[in-house]
Amino acid sequence: MNLNIHELNEKFKELITKPFKSTEDLKFQEEIRIALEKSLSEEEVELVNDLNSIGIKINSVWDLVKTNERYPDAIPILLDHLQKDYHERNIEGIIRALAVKEAKGKATPYLITMYHQIPKDNDSLRWAIGNTVDMTITQDDVKSILPIVQDKTNGTSRQMFVFALGKIKSAEVEDVLINLLNDDEVVAHALIALGKIKSQKAKDKITILTDHPKPLVRKEAQKALKKIIK
Structure with missing residues (x-):
């Protein structure tokens, strides 16, 4: 099989997403999988x-x-x-x-x-x-992380960066996290982070989010609020 690692990967993705597979398709898919694993190794x-x-x-x-x-x-x-x-x-x-x-x-x-x-x-x-x-x-990494979390074109890949900011206590980080409460893609992670830093500044906004239509957001808002009040 004269395919390089990238060709094997593309062929494997093509085969596993094929809606209807014959016996031959399944056999070929397994051959590609084995060849891909060998190439990766x-x-x-x-x-x-x-x-x-x-x-x-x-x-x-x-x-x-x-x-x-x-x-x-x-x-x-x-x-x-x-x-x-x-x-x-x-x-x-x-x-x-x-x-x-x-x-x-x-x-x-x-x-x-x-x-x-x-x-x-x-x-x-x-x-x-x-x-x-x-x-x-x-703390030294914050300057390079804040632009990532504030750029909405980065989508949901920002989520764990936002989560990570909960380990950093600074006014700048706190303000960014509060602003991210308006961003549906990362709001739950921002709530967790704000709860970790016990943000008094975010308290009123978090209280409003306890009535959010999404159950996950409501849940994280309630948890964050408990940490802040405590």
Whole structure:
């Protein structure tokens, strides 16, 4: 099968979304899946070898995502490989493997750079970056995160960046989060963040949101309000 990793990926997506599949279609789909997994594994060999060389014995970067073991020595290697031209699936594995406290204060600038390089229609990968930033954020990262959360063209990929801001106490962050209560795509995450920082300034606006038509927003508004009053 003379297809490269990107061609295999596109063919696999085409096959799994096909509404009606014959026996031959299903057989071909499985062949493509196996070939794609093999290509993905071959692509990350250098990364796996680099990690193995420092005593981190894994077969895939996804083994780090699943482990409960700490791996502080892996962070520089992961950051180095994050900048390589890997397939999206392997890049996602590296991004998720960086969602550990040992990457705090180290990973966010790399992740923000990557976020801006990824097409805006790739919402899931950009969301994964925000999810990792929630673990790695520091006060020094705020200046680069605020423009992301305030740009509505970034869509729902902003959600975990907004959530992460709940770890930062500053008047500027508080004001941005309050403004985001008007944004349906991130309002629930803004409520959680405001609850974490116990924003007295947001109290009246949050009280109004306890009557919001969306159950999730009502629920998060009520929870945030309890934290603020407490």
